[in-house]
Structure formats: C-alpha cells, structure tokens
Amino acid sequence: MKNQRIVLASRPTGFPTVENFRLEEVDLTPLAEGEVRVRHHYLSLDPYMRGRMNEGKSYAEAQPLDQTMIGGTVGEVVESRHPRFAVGDRVVGMGGWQRYATARGEGELRKVDDSVIPLSAYLGAVGMPGMTAWYGLTQIITPRPGETVCVDAASGAVGSVVGQLAKLTGCRVVGIAGGADKCRYLTEELGFDAAIDYKAHPNAKSLYQALKATAPSGIDGHFENVGGTILDAVMLRMNAHGRIAVCGMISGYNGEPIPMAAPQLILVSRLKLQGFIVSEHMELWPTGLRELAEHVAAGRIKYRESIAEGLENAPQAFFDLLRGHNFGKQLVKLI
Amino acid sequence: MKNQRIVLASRPTGFPTVENFRLEEVDLTPLAEGEVRVRHHYLSLDPYMRGRMNEGKSYAEAQPLDQTMIGGTVGEVVESRHPRFAVGDRVVGMGGWQRYATARGEGELRKVDDSVIPLSAYLGAVGMPGMTAWYGLTQIITPRPGETVCVDAASGAVGSVVGQLAKLTGCRVVGIAGGADKCRYLTEELGFDAAIDYKAHPNAKSLYQALKATAPSGIDGHFENVGGTILDAVMLRMNAHGRIAVCGMISGYNGEPIPMAAPQLILVSRLKLQGFIVSEHMELWPTGLRELAEHVAAGRIKYRESIAEGLENAPQAFFDLLRGHNFGKQLVKLI
Incomplete structure (x- = not known):
C-alpha cells in the first residue's frame, strides 16, 4: 500500500514557494506492536508552520528537511496493533502533510466523538485553534463583563473563537479583519459589536x-x-492596565522583524503583553476543550471552514492562508 | 516668613533647560485647622519628573505651569494645627521643589522614624524608589532562587535595590550601568555577580x-x-517564559519614542512585559516598606546618595540625573 506525503524540500527566503515543498509517494511499512495506522480525513494548515520552515531560534524545533511537514490531522483508524484503538475510531493527532500516518497510539492520538460535532471541528474551534483562543483570552486577557476586547485576524480559526468567547463573557467585542465580507460575517453571523x-x-x-x-x-x-501596524494602533487605544495576549506575529515571519513603534506605551498605560504557545499548557486542554465543545454543540460558537481538495493542493492553500485569502479555518480534505 | 519654591515656567522641547524653571520667593500664609507646616530637609529628584513636564497622554497629570514642581520630600514639622502631628515629627510627603510645604496632615504626610534609618533613606531605599524595585521584582518578575535577573540603571536608587533584593532571593544578578566606577560599585560593594x-x-x-x-x-x-537599545539586547538574551518589569523608558522621554527592534521575541520566547507605576499599588506599601526597612537597618541593602546643596541647584542636579551623571539616589539638601 502506498502513502503520499509532502516534505520540506528547502527553506524559504522570504515568502515560501512551491519549490520549498516536494510531494512523494512512499510505501507503507507493516505496523509494529503498539502502532496504529490512521487514514487522514483532514489536514489543518496554520500560520505557525511558516515559522517552523526557518532555521534558527524559535519556540519550537525547526521542521527538518526531507521530512513530512508538521501538521494537525483528523482521521479514522484503518489498522491497529494497539489495544485501545480499534478500526473505525475517529482520532486527532499531529499526523503531518500526508494521507496516512503511522502513530504510536499512546500520547500521539486522541479519540474524538463525531456524532454531535463534525470531525473537522476538532482541528478548529474544538482543537488547537480553539484552545489557543481559550488560553489567551481566559488566562492572559482575563476579561471582565463590560470590558472591551479587540482581536485581529478575527474571522480566522482562532480570532473567531476569541471574539465569541469574549461575547459570552459579556464584553464589547471589536474584530479586525481584511475585507468587507469578513467584517460583515463578524457582526452579522458571529455577533461581534463592531468590525x-x-x-x-x-x-x-x-x-x-x-x-x-x-x-x-x-x-x-x-x-x-498579526503584529506590526495593527499592534501599534491598538496599543494607542489600550486603556490603563490593559492586557495583550501575543499569539501571532505573522508579519514578521518572512524575514525582517517589524519594530514596535511606541513601546513606551507599555509603561504609560501600564500594559501587560504576554506571548504564549498553547502546546505548553496541555494541563488546561481538558478544561478548555470541554467548554469549547459545549459551546459548539449548543451553537453558541460558530465557525467557518475554507477547504482545499487533495494533498497536492496543500502548498497553494498554505500560501493563500499566509496572505489572508482564506475565510475561516483552513483545511485540506484528504479523502 | 518666606518660602522659596521652583515652579515650571515653560514646557521643554527636547532636553529641558534652566529656562523651563523659575525660582520664586513667596509668603507663607497662616495654617488653617488640620494643616501642618513642614520644613524640608531633602528633596528627591527622579526621572519621572521629566514626563510630568510634558503635556499630553501620560500615566499621570501633567505638571501645571507656574505651580511648584512635584517631588518627594522629607523634613520636620515646624508648626501644626493637626492633632496627630507635633513639632519635631519627621515626615515624608510629596512636598515639591520648595523649602517649606503646607500639608493637610491626613493622607499627605507619613511619620517616619530616623533613629535607625537616616531620614534621607525614606526618599530612596525605604521610599518610593525602594518600593518601585520591590514591586517590580516581587510582583512582576517573581524570581525563583537560581534564576538570573538583570537590571539596568543598576547603580541608581531603584536598580541597586532590585539587584540586592534579587541576590537576597538567591538569584544570579547582572547589572547594567554607565562607566567603570558604577560597575565596580555593583560587584564590589553591592554583591552583584556581574556588571x-x-x-x-x-x-x-x-x-x-x-x-x-x-x-x-x-x-x-x-x-x-531605560528602554531602547538596552531593552533590545536584553530581549535577545531572555529565556523562555521570561518576565520583564517595565519601570522606565527614559530614552523616550525627550520627544521621539525609540521603537522596539524585535517585538516578535515576545512570542518566540513567550515573554511577559508589564508596565507599572508603584503609586497605583499603595495597598502593598506597608508590606514592602517593612521588608525594605529591615534589610536597610541590617545592612543587607546598601545605597549611595548624590547630594546637591540648595534649592537653586535643583534644576542642574535634575539635568545631571537625566544624563546619568549622578551616582546613586539624587537628592537636594534644603537645610
């Protein structure tokens, strides 16, 4: 049986191109004891992947060359030599940019229930993006009812959950997004106060x-x-003792960092800025995911998906994501 | 009886000059019921005063023109119509750049004991600068034994206490200061590990x-x-989950802000940056001042003072402070 995968062929200088990726066909080897084979239904594309393509200091290991690109996946177990996983189980994992993954069951896969919540949502509002929103909002911003919360990339997988959670907390919510369609979506469908x-x-x-x-x-x-100009503008509008959860600096990923125009505002307005990556806070995932699942199942948190068809189209979908051309959670359908 | 005071004559553009100040002689009016007259022994000069001289958005009210310049003072009660203050009491207050202050006792003056700790220390290590150090270190940086703590303007009234408190916590301490003398002072007299x-x-x-x-x-x-280049360099050296207490951005006070070169490090290293002003946390002053007084009385916290003589020399001493020419807590002796 054959697997298809996309590996990192070379490191980009500036914006990545198709030459940085290579589609390969490789044989699937027989499972060892304790291993599980997963057929992927969806691959998640996320901005953090751009950072992994670089060498050098980052919060995470660089993506190795000639290895399957890192990425979150959902799928079904098609073969198992692990007692806790059976054929047909729906699972979430970091399976990477490929059609099949071979996983050691314990620790690498998490069983999920797609009877109420669609499988793909476990890559979005009830997955890593949702948890990212939940962590930054509840652990760093800690909003109180009546406060005003702002979020950029607001129609995206993370931003849309940030805004809806803040609304559920009783906040006024302002979303920043690119284009009239996305802005209308925020106010008319997600209930943001302004966009x-x-x-x-x-x-x-x-x-x-x-x-x-x-x-x-x-x-x-x-x-x-996002960072850059948006952060500069927001900092000027922050109230005293405001909190800024720093989740992404997408503008800085392609080479030169974008300086912060007026860092003295941190002092003038006594701001707290805190960077985080949600995978360092696994102890909170059960709590957060339970809350998110309840909100999604009850329709209190809505989401939108942007779905590319086929593994071969993953690089182009990734470029579109980096340019902000997607609308909602970017996925690649693999079956 | 006559009082001498220095008022803000005009707002500076760029670095302040003597023209921005005016020395005045004014009559002292009779005390009203509940008022206290204080003869100042020392006036404290601090970098925050430069910010107050500007108009526009800051964390505090701008210093009004033609009014006595704001400033912390220690002195003795020379006349009292307040039941809780008697002639001879030593008091700390915000008496301003003048030889005598007329204060409403309650809330404006705090009695202090100069039998063990010299009166001037209540403007330094056991006063606002000490509390600033204590708050930023214990409430924002929250160091654990074995961690490395860095501080700039390290031989100053705030920085020297930051470093000594961090040493008392069991940290490695690196101080940044201007000139070989100050650096030697940090390592040889204050016990910093490096300068x-x-x-x-x-x-x-x-x-x-x-x-x-x-x-x-x-x-x-x-x-x-300090901010600027120093902050840029330190951020590059911060460990994951590092904490930065933002207390001063002296480089930005004179006009143009100095951009932060690489704000993406907030994300990459998951940093927390938090600005604060200690006067917003009065509820912690009794705790902090008690600790500081114990350390100073026991000789575990040392300090140095730079003393200008006479009110008329306050502006020049203030300019020297802004240029970093002082060594230790800058005071003006008024008796």
Whole structure:
C-alpha cells in the first residue's frame, strides 16, 4: 500500500514557494506492536508552520528537511496493533502533510466523538485553534463583563473563537479583519459589536481612528494574531492596565522583524503583553476543550471552514492562508 | 516668613533647560485647622519628573505651569494645627521643589522614624524608589532562587535595590550601568555577580555579547529602567517564559519614542512585559516598606546618595540625573 506525503524540500527566503515543498509517494511499512495506522480525513494548515520552515531560534524545533511537514490531522483508524484503538475510531493527532500516518497510539492520538460535532471541528474551534483562543483570552486577557476586547485576524480559526468567547463573557467585542465580507460575517453571523476592515486603513493613525470610533471606552484586552501596524494602533487605544495576549506575529515571519513603534506605551498605560504557545499548557486542554465543545454543540460558537481538495493542493492553500485569502479555518480534505 | 519654591515656567522641547524653571520667593500664609507646616530637609529628584513636564497622554497629570514642581520630600514639622502631628515629627510627603510645604496632615504626610534609618533613606531605599524595585521584582518578575535577573540603571536608587533584593532571593544578578566606577560599585560593594558598562557597547549586538558572557544561562527576569537599545539586547538574551518589569523608558522621554527592534521575541520566547507605576499599588506599601526597612537597618541593602546643596541647584542636579551623571539616589539638601 502506498502513502503520499509532502516534505520540506528547502527553506524559504522570504515568502515560501512551491519549490520549498516536494510531494512523494512512499510505501507503507507493516505496523509494529503498539502502532496504529490512521487514514487522514483532514489536514489543518496554520500560520505557525511558516515559522517552523526557518532555521534558527524559535519556540519550537525547526521542521527538518526531507521530512513530512508538521501538521494537525483528523482521521479514522484503518489498522491497529494497539489495544485501545480499534478500526473505525475517529482520532486527532499531529499526523503531518500526508494521507496516512503511522502513530504510536499512546500520547500521539486522541479519540474524538463525531456524532454531535463534525470531525473537522476538532482541528478548529474544538482543537488547537480553539484552545489557543481559550488560553489567551481566559488566562492572559482575563476579561471582565463590560470590558472591551479587540482581536485581529478575527474571522480566522482562532480570532473567531476569541471574539465569541469574549461575547459570552459579556464584553464589547471589536474584530479586525481584511475585507468587507469578513467584517460583515463578524457582526452579522458571529455577533461581534463592531468590525474594522484593516485594508481600508493605510497606516496606524487611520486604524487608530477606526478603533476610537468602534471602541469608544478604549480597549481593555487585545488578542494579537498579526503584529506590526495593527499592534501599534491598538496599543494607542489600550486603556490603563490593559492586557495583550501575543499569539501571532505573522508579519514578521518572512524575514525582517517589524519594530514596535511606541513601546513606551507599555509603561504609560501600564500594559501587560504576554506571548504564549498553547502546546505548553496541555494541563488546561481538558478544561478548555470541554467548554469549547459545549459551546459548539449548543451553537453558541460558530465557525467557518475554507477547504482545499487533495494533498497536492496543500502548498497553494498554505500560501493563500499566509496572505489572508482564506475565510475561516483552513483545511485540506484528504479523502 | 518666606518660602522659596521652583515652579515650571515653560514646557521643554527636547532636553529641558534652566529656562523651563523659575525660582520664586513667596509668603507663607497662616495654617488653617488640620494643616501642618513642614520644613524640608531633602528633596528627591527622579526621572519621572521629566514626563510630568510634558503635556499630553501620560500615566499621570501633567505638571501645571507656574505651580511648584512635584517631588518627594522629607523634613520636620515646624508648626501644626493637626492633632496627630507635633513639632519635631519627621515626615515624608510629596512636598515639591520648595523649602517649606503646607500639608493637610491626613493622607499627605507619613511619620517616619530616623533613629535607625537616616531620614534621607525614606526618599530612596525605604521610599518610593525602594518600593518601585520591590514591586517590580516581587510582583512582576517573581524570581525563583537560581534564576538570573538583570537590571539596568543598576547603580541608581531603584536598580541597586532590585539587584540586592534579587541576590537576597538567591538569584544570579547582572547589572547594567554607565562607566567603570558604577560597575565596580555593583560587584564590589553591592554583591552583584556581574556588571556591564553599557558605554563600552555601541549597539545592541555588542551589548548582547556582553550579556551572553555574564548571563551564561540566559536571563529569566529583567527590570527595565531605560528602554531602547538596552531593552533590545536584553530581549535577545531572555529565556523562555521570561518576565520583564517595565519601570522606565527614559530614552523616550525627550520627544521621539525609540521603537522596539524585535517585538516578535515576545512570542518566540513567550515573554511577559508589564508596565507599572508603584503609586497605583499603595495597598502593598506597608508590606514592602517593612521588608525594605529591615534589610536597610541590617545592612543587607546598601545605597549611595548624590547630594546637591540648595534649592537653586535643583534644576542642574535634575539635568545631571537625566544624563546619568549622578551616582546613586539624587537628592537636594534644603537645610
């Protein structure tokens, strides 16, 4: 039996290209005792993957060359030599950019129930992106009812959950997204109080004016997925003792870092900025995922997916994601 | 009876000059019921005063024009119409740049004991600077024994207490200061493990190399009094989950802010940066001041003072402070 996988062929300089990836066909070897074979239904594409493609200091190991690209996956067990996994089980794991994964069951796979919640949601609102939103909001921003919370990349897999959780907490929520469609989605479908199209604002000053109009009482908590000009503008609008959860700096991934224009605002407004990666806080996942699953099952948290078809289209879908062309959680359908 | 005071005559553009201040002689009016007259022994000069001289958004009210410059003072009660204050009492307050203050006793003055601890120390290690050090270290950096703590402006009133408190916690302590004398003072008199003369390092890269040599295990906690290049270099050397207490951004006070070169390190190293001003945390002062007083009385916290003589020399001493020419806590002796 054959497997298809995509490996990192070379490290990008600047924006990645198709040459950085290579699609390979490889034989599937027989399972060893304790191993499980998973046929992937969906692969998750996420901005963090861009960081892994670089060498050098990051919070995580660099993606090795000529190895299967890292990535979250959901699928079904098609063969098992592990007592706790049976053929047909639905599982979530870090299976990578490939059609089949061979996993050591314990620790690498988590069984999930797709009878109420669709399998793909375990890669989104009830998966790593949802937990990222949950952690940053509840553990760093710690919003109180009546406060104003801002989030950028707000229609994305993380941002949309941040905003909806903040609404459920009783906050005023302002979302920043790219384009009128995404902004309409935030206010009309997700219940955000206001949305700002950052593409309509050429600089931090203009964006600041939009924040002034939509966050008339200032911003108490901000969930940062983007960085750069957006962060500069939001910092100008933060209230005293505001909290900023730093989850993404996508603008800085391609080479040169983007300086923070006015770091003295950290002092002037007594801000807290805190970076985090959710995989370092596994002890909170059971609590967070249970809450998220309840909200999704009850329809209190909605989500949208952007689905590419076929492993061979994963690189292009990834580039679109980095450019913000996706709308909602970016997935690749593999069956 | 006459009082002498210095008022803010005009707001500076860039570095302040003598023209921004005006020395006035004014009559002392009779005390009203509940008021106390204090003859100042010492005036404290502090970097925050530069910020108050500006108009515009800051964490505190701007210093009003033609009013006595704000400032911490210690002195003795020379006349009292308040039942809890008697002539001869030693008191600390925000009496301002003047020889006599007229205070409403309750809330504006705090009686202190100068039998063990010298009166001037209540403006330094056992006063606002000491509390600033205590708060940033114990409430934001929260160091554990064996961790490495860094502090800049390290021979100053705040920095010297930060480093000594961190040593008492069992940390490795690296101080950054300007000049060989101050560096020698840190290691030989205050017990710092290492000192870096920032004047010997023309840029962040060079300073980073010095931090690499003196903090071989990286930096876990940093107390930021300066900002700019120093902060950039320290951030490069921070360990994962490092904490930075942001207390001063003196480089940014004179006009243009200094951008933060690599804010993505907040994410990469999962840092927490938190700005604070200690006067917003008065509930912790009794605890902090008690600890500081015990350490000072026992000789575990040492300090140095830089004393200018006479109110008329306060502006020049203030300029020297802003240029880092002082060595230890900057005071003006008023008797």
